[in-house]
Structure formats: structure tokens, C-alpha cells
Amino acid sequence: MTSLLIVEDEKPAADALLALVRRYEESRGMTFDVDVVGAAFELLDASRTYDICLLDIQLPGINGMEAAELLRSQHRVTSIIFVTDLAQYAVRGYEVDALGFLVKPATFAGLAMNLDRALREVAQGTNRTLAVPTGDGFRSVPLSQVTHIEVRNHDLIYHTVGGDDLRTRGSLAQVERELADAPMVRVSRYCLANMALITSVLGDEVTVAGGAALHITRGHKKEIELALARYLGGRR
Numbered sequence: 001m002t003s004l005l006i007v008e009d010e011k012p013a014a015d016a017l018l019a020l021v022r023r024y025e026e027s028r029g030m031t032f033d034v035d036v037v038g039a040a041f042e043l044l045d046a047s048r049t050y051d052i053c054l055l056d057i058q059l060p061g062i063n064g065m066e067a068a069e070l071l072r073s074q075h076r077v078t079s080i081i082f083v084t085d086l087a088q089y090a091v092r093g094y095e096v097d098a099l100g101f102l103v104k105p106a107t108f109a110g111l112a113m114n115l116d117r118a119l120r121e122v123a124q125g126t127n128r129t130l131a132v133p134t135g136d137g138f139r140s141v142p143l144s145q146v147t148h149i150e151v152r153n154h155d156l157i158y159h160t161v162g163g164d165d166l167r168t169r170g171s172l173a174q175v176e177r178e179l180a181d182a183p184m185v186r187v188s189r190y191c192l193a194n195m196a197l198i199t200s201v202l203g204d205e206v207t208v209a210g211g212a213a214l215h216i217t218r219g220h221k222k223e224i225e226l227a228l229a230r231y232l233g234g235r236r
Helices: 011-028 040-044 064-073 087-095 108-124 172-178 221-235
Strands: 003-007 033-037 052-056 079-084 100-103 129-134 137-142 146-152 155-160 166-169 184-188 191-194 198-202 205-208 213-215
Touching (some): 003 011, 003 040, 011 033, 033 040, 052 064, 052 108, 064 079, 100 108, 129 166, 184 221
Parallel strands (some): 003 033, 003 052
Antiparallel strands (some): 129 137, 146 155, 155 166, 184 191, 205 213
16 A cells, blocks of 8 residues: 655644545545654654655754755655745755645645656656665665666676665575566566666667666567566556
């Protein structure tokens, strides 16, 4: 079930947002796992993660924009929809990769448009975070930043857009099972590519963001083409 957090310190506004969410559930024939809290600190609680957050900007303590910046600095991925009456925050919202904005008082049409987009992100796996084991614990990495995962000399290497690659022990087959619902496609026996970051498929090569060219082994070309067609079709 998709989890959704409403962060709003004013109870009438929180109740109004919750009512709109319930109306959305009824209109789409689905149900969210919803929590409602009054402070941004709840969003930063490492013991719980959320798929979607309706985040008020004007909050006591740290405000919603500051909370979003901290969330992104921790490499945690949540589809953030800001709720605000302050238009000047729109530009800063893009700096923390906000999905959208709702202007107070929120309307059903505005909420529905933003939640439709957020659910597409969730379905495509683009707002997912991977926990990659390290020598002293683990590192959280947004799937949206992982171009491909390959196995080399029994090591798994997570290649990222920024070039900050992570190496750990493990099985590519196990990773593929764990990411079965994510937009990953098998390029070869030794490599999985993130379809959201594939820039071209030419001949026997797949090119991903950052310019890395991945060799397609025999038997995988058709699989890649079909997987990309399904994935790109689902994004429309």
C-alpha cells in the first residue's frame, strides 16, 4: 500500500487536506496508508519512510523547505508536494526536487493532478531508495541516481550519475529479485540498467546517463526493447 504523510500544524487545514485525500481515494478506487502530523521532524524520522508527503512550508520549529533540504541531504527519496500560500518558495522547491505545489486553500483538482503524478513515480520505482551494504553499515542511494549495477569479480558495483560508485559483496540475481518492481532491465549476464536513465539503444550497446556504454549480450536485445516499450508507455 502506498504511504502518504500530511504535515500540517493547523488542524482545520490538516482536516481539509485529509478530506481531499479521502475523496481522491474514492474517485480512484484505492487506499493510502495515511499519517497526519503537525511538525516536520516526523518526516525526518529514520524509523519510517513515506512514498508521498503533502508538506506545509510554514511550520513550527524547522519549516517544510528546511525539512525537505535535510531529507535530500540524507539521500532519502519521497515525492514531496508542498502546500503553501507563498509563491516565492516555488523556485526553491525545484532545488529540493519537489514534485509539485498546492496553493492554499487546496482544491480537489490541484490535489488530484499532483497525486496522479506522484503515484506514477511510485509505480515506476523512480522515488525508491536502495540500502547498499558497506563495511560499517549501509548507504542510502536514490534509485533515480543509479545508472546501472554490475557484478565484477564477485563484487556488486552500483554506478551513479555523479560517478560516486559503490562496491559491495553480493549476487546480481538477488538484487534483480529485490528490484523486480523497479524500472531495471537485464542488459547482460553481468549487468542491470536503470530504464529511467537509458539515453539510447544502438546496435549491441545501451548508453546511460553519464555516457557509459553497456554491452548487450545475445538474447537480451529483444527483452530490452520490450521492457523499454512497456516502461515508456506507462510514463505517458
